[in-house]
Amino acid sequence: MSNKFYITTTLPYINSEPHIGFAAEIIKADVIARYHRFLGKEVIFNTGTDEHGLKIHRKAQEKGLDTQVFCDQMSQSFKDLKELLNLSYDRFIRTTDKNHVEAAQKFWQICADNGDIYKKKYAVKYCVGCELEKTESELEDDRCPLHPNLELEIIEEENYFFRWSKYQDKLEAFYSKNSGFVQPGFRFNEIKSFVKSGLRDFSISRLREKMPWGVPVPGDNSQVMYVWFDALINYISTLGWPESQEFKDFWPGLQVAGKDNLKQQSAMWQAMLMSSGLKPSDKVLIFGFLTNEGQKISKSLGNSIDLKELISKYGSEAIRYYLLSAISTYNDGDFSESRLKEVYNADLANGLGNLSARLANLIEKEELSLKLEFNPKAEITLNFKRLMDEYKLQEAINFLWQEVDKINEYLSREAPWKETDKEKKALILKTAAIQLVNISDLISIFLPETGKKLFSQFKAEKIKKAESLFPRL
Numbered sequence: 120m121s122n123k124f125y126i127t128t129t130l131p132y133i134n135s136e137p138h139i140g141f142a143a144e145i146i147k148a149d150v151i152a153r154y155h156r157f158l159g160k161e162v163i164f165n166t167g168t169d170e171h172g173l174k175i176h177r178k179a180q181e182k183g184l185d186t187q188v189f190c191d192q193m194s195q196s197f198k199d200l201k202e203l204l205n206l207s208y209d210r211f212i213r214t215t216d217k218n219h220v221e222a223a224q225k226f227w228q229i230c231a232d233n234g235d236i237y238k239k240k241y242a243v244k245y246c247v248g249c250e251l252e253k254t255e256s257e258l259e260d261d262r263c264p265l266h267p268n269l270e271l272e273i274i275e276e277e278n279y280f281f282r283w284s285k286y287q288d289k290l291e292a293f294y295s296k297n298s299g300f301v302q303p304g305f306r307f308n309e310i311k312s313f314v315k316s317g318l319r320d321f322s323i324s325r326l327r328e329k330m331p332w333g334v335p336v337p338g339d340n341s342q343v344m345y346v347w348f349d350a351l352i353n354y355i356s357t358l359g360w361p362e363s364q365e366f367k368d369f370w371p372g373l374q375v376a377g378k379d380n381l382k383q384q385s386a387m388w389q390a391m392l393m394s395s396g397l398k399p400s401d402k403v404l405i406f407g408f409l410t411n412e413g414q415k416i417s418k419s420l421g422n423s424i425d426l427k428e429l430i431s432k433y434g435s436e437a438i439r440y441y442l443l444s445a446i447s448t449y450n451d452g453d454f455s456e457s458r459l460k461e462v463y464n465a466d467l468a469n470g471l472g473n474l475s476a477r478l479a480n481l482i483e484k485e486e487l488s489l490k491l492e493f494n495p496k497a498e499i500t501l502n503f504k505r506l507m508d509e510y511k512l513q514e515a516i517n518f519l520w521q522e523v524d525k526i527n528e529y530l531s532r533e534a535p536w537k538e539t540d541k542e543k544k545a546l547i548l549k550t551a552a553i554q555l556v557n558i559s560d561l562i563s564i565f566l567p568e569t570g571k572k573l574f575s576q577f578k579a580e581k582i583k584k585a586e587s588l589f590p591r592l
């Protein structure tokens with residue numbers, strides 16, 4: 120097994136502030152990256168910002184800003200998430216970065232040399248919200264179902280096209296050889312039947328005079344690249360492709376994305392990789408969408424969640440815990456602040472917080488010197504790994520909290536505070552404390568701050584009371 124592991128999120132489009140859906144995606148990616156580091160692997164974890172295209176160009180114009188200045192501001196807002204959500208990514212690529220622009224042009228050239236790019240006059244319905252062409256079968260009431268408040272635009276021009284249709288058989292053969300390529304299985308089935316139904320070549324450039332904000336097409340000054348074509352290439356440009364040892368060492372990697380990205384990540388991008396003679400991605404994990412209190416989150420409803428406000432109110436550990444444990448990893452889920460509070464009080468304040476507090480209090484009162492050895496229980500680690508290796512994140516974190524509950528139950532059952540035999544009392548406390556220390560390493564994969572605090576509190580020479588991990592709300 121390779122000792123190198125590469126994971127990347129999709130690059131969020133920076134026409135608006137980071138939203139809760141992207142927070143959920145990058146937190147899940149963070150957990151997977153931390154897990155692989157825990158396994159002792161060398162990990163590259165990539166994220167960044169997607170900065171080209173019509174939507175961004177228009178947004179900057181609306182604000183009266185130079186487009187690059189607007190991108191710089193928005194990109195920073197996404198970079199801020201690293202600290203706010205305690206993320207461990209080590210690459211942040213912007214599609215306006217020079218090395219990315221050069222890689223995109225090189226990639227284009229290779230696809231063109233392989234006969235997969237041609238020019239054609241066409242007219243198509245286009246959703247600026249998705250930055251995607253829409254076929255009639257994808258529309259509802261002649262509107263994009265994801266952006267029902269936007270008028271579709273008609274693009275009528277001569278552009279370059281990518282020969283997606285040429286890769287239909289190759290993609291189908293690849294899917295059938297790689298049974299777990301897209302996870303979960305129902306998303307894999309969805310993309311398989313989409314590809315099977317026939318692929319249409321898609322346009323990969325725009326007339327510069329109508330839309331100047333893109334990577335220049337090599338050898339044709341009148342055109343810039345279509346935003347999706349250049350953006351997808353970030354997954355390899357961030358590794359220094361075409362000429363780097365790092366790319367050779369780390370590609371192919373694991374990609375995570377929301378369900379609106381299924382087609383782009385698992386079919387468009389894979390065909391592009393095939394065209395350029397590169398290996399397809401290792402695996403694509405597709406996550407569901409979040410609703411807000413049961414309602415679809417949309418601009419027209421004005422019900423988007425202020426992520427930064429939420430973090431300042433509850434802290435990143437609580438947000439991480441809630442998104443990972445109370446909401447399905449792959450299915451659509453609902454974000455609810457009242458549910459967040461419930462989960463926080465039940466699992467964090469009363470569960471883990473109460474356990475660590477009462478344990479530390481009792482040990483300090485007894486003036487026990489325990490010097491706990493970290494001795495992970497093989498069985499727990501094994502069960503945990505089994506879930507994590509299949510990227511069942513919600514089950515894995517809930518499995519850990521079952522262990523927390525077990526320790527709490529053990530303490531209640533043994534009631535060391537009633538025990539008069541000092542030796543017996545010490546043994547009960549020591550048993551419980553070791554169990555807690557043993558899972559704190561695993562907990563830190565999900566809640567890095569909490570895991571660290573537990574470890575240092577219970578590994579100390581003298582275990583002492585500390586500030587409450589999770590004060591009750």
Ligand SMILES: [Zn+2]
Binds near residue numbers: 246247250263
């Ligand atoms: Zn749309």
